[in-house]
Amino acid sequence: MKIYITGLPSGYDVEHLVRLFYPMAPLTLTPPAEGEDHLWASCGPEGLAVTVQEQGRGRTVTAPLPAPGDGMSPEFALASLAYGLLRAWTGLRPPWGKMTGVRPVRLIHDKRAAGWREEDIDRLFLERFDCSQEKYRMARAIADLQEPILRRGAEPKAYSLYIGIPFCPSRCSYCSFVSCNLDRDRKLVQPYVDCLCRELEAIRAEAERAGLRLQTVYIGGGTPTSLSAAQLRQLMGAVRANFPLEGLDEYTVEAGRPDCTDAEKLAVIKEYGATRISINPQSFSDEVLARIGRRHTAQDILDCYAAARAAGHSDINMDLIAGLPGDTVEGFAHSLRTAIGLDPENITVHTLTLKRASRIVMEDQEDNAYADVAAMLERCSLLPAAGYRPYYLYRQKNTLQNLENVGWSKPGKEGYYNIYIMEEVQTILSAGAGGSTKLVDAAGHRMQRIFNFKYPNEYIQRFDEVLERKKGVAAFYDHDLGT
Ligand code: SF4
Helix, strand or coil: CEEEEECCCCCHHHHHHHHHHCCCCCECCCCCCCCCCEEEEEEECCEEEEEEEECCEEEEEEECCCCHHHCCCHHHHHHHHHHHHHHHHHCCCCCCCCCCCCCHHHHHHHHHHCCCCHHHHHHHHHHHCCCCHHHHHHHHHHHHHHHHHHHHHCCCCEEEEEEEECEECCCCCCCCCCCEEHHHHHHHHHHHHHHHHHHHHHHHHHHHHHCCEEEEEEEEECCHHHCCHHHHHHHHHHHHHHCCCCCCCEEEEECCCHHHCCHHHHHHHHHCCCCEEECCCECCCHHHHHHCCCCCCHHHHHHHHHHHHHCCCCCEEEEEEECCCCCCHHHHHHHHHHHHHHCCCEEEEEECECCCCCHHHHHCCCCCCCCCHHHHHHHHHHHHHCCCEEEEEEECCCEHHHCEEEEEECCCCCCHHHHHHHHCCCEEEEECCCCEEEEECCCCCCEEEEECCCCHHHHHHCHHHHHHHHCHHHHHHHHHCCC
16 A cells, blocks of 8 residues: 655645555555556545545545635644545544544643643543543643643752663564674773763752752663673763662653563662662563563563562552554453563653664564554453553654554552653753753753763763753753843
């Protein structure tokens, strides 16, 4: 199925919605050949038209151009027309309807802040976007739960600190992050940690100058436990030496993979003040783990979890992914039941995203073995029954069936940093390669970003520039105060 769009400066919405029904459909810039399967969407002075042709059969629908008072762009009107046609043609109903935005919860917050009535927000989701009742109910419940947390996060001068460790013991096939393989790049790790500790000092100085108050710390990656126990001590020691940890709301360290996380590292993480860790099985199927390039078994995850509890960790998150190659609906349900059986405080369920930089897309594109991911997510009904509530939600482009990622937690165990980064209510100061510092002013209206170099070797080699750019933090707040 090819996508051909004419008459619009940007056909992005149309393209995106067609892929809800035909996930791998390529966009073409030339008219489809006779008999070729295609979706042709056009916008012209005479109106809008969409034709679908598949296996020798076809259908066309037309509509007038939207009137200026309709509050609808020609792009959205054409995308809606294509959506309606494909919904009837395929018999499929995408759970989020024609909503293309990646932050549905944010949309609810924004509309509430703009004074919309609840029934108007209901109509926007259910009628205009054709969102399912179930998905909308979840987004609204999350928005309600987040409100007091966001108020805290939006306190003037509150900020979070993110520290990135872009190293992993092996590369997962679905990964699109910048992450270096330890086998190949181990020599970079120590100079990287040394630079990181210096960057933390610079961040401390900037935060002090701007009068900022630290609320949460998050060490993520990559896999932070790729560092040796001594390097973890060095890094977390630098965090402790530079930042006041006593008043923190949360301090998370991702101990993502059991193939590099041991009892000693878990003890260091605890000793240096982390309050929350993440152990990420992704799947409890050995076959799926092998297929995605993980060098550990499901039993290794169970052992790692037991070691974390033994080390005194009392707030643990576990990530799972729905739609991994080789997985099945029953296989995913088994992973979910196993995670629930361990009783972690958080379970985050992601939907597989096919990013261009991932091996799955580059090598495995014709693999049609992705099981019914919507049916997998339906199994998440096991989570409320086990006492978990959804507390943050986001979507990504190119996610299977345009589905969502949802963080579930036991009441009172919501991961604040996850909410703050998603809803963009506070400043996040980032350290490390690929770090993106996000500065938010006191009114939450003005935002500015400062980027670090993406790759560790560049970050190390051009570290003076990293430090120079960090001076933008205090400068931003000087401007904010009009000084
Ligand atoms: S552990 Fe995470 S960052 Fe590392 S390779 Fe796998 S998906 Fe990528």
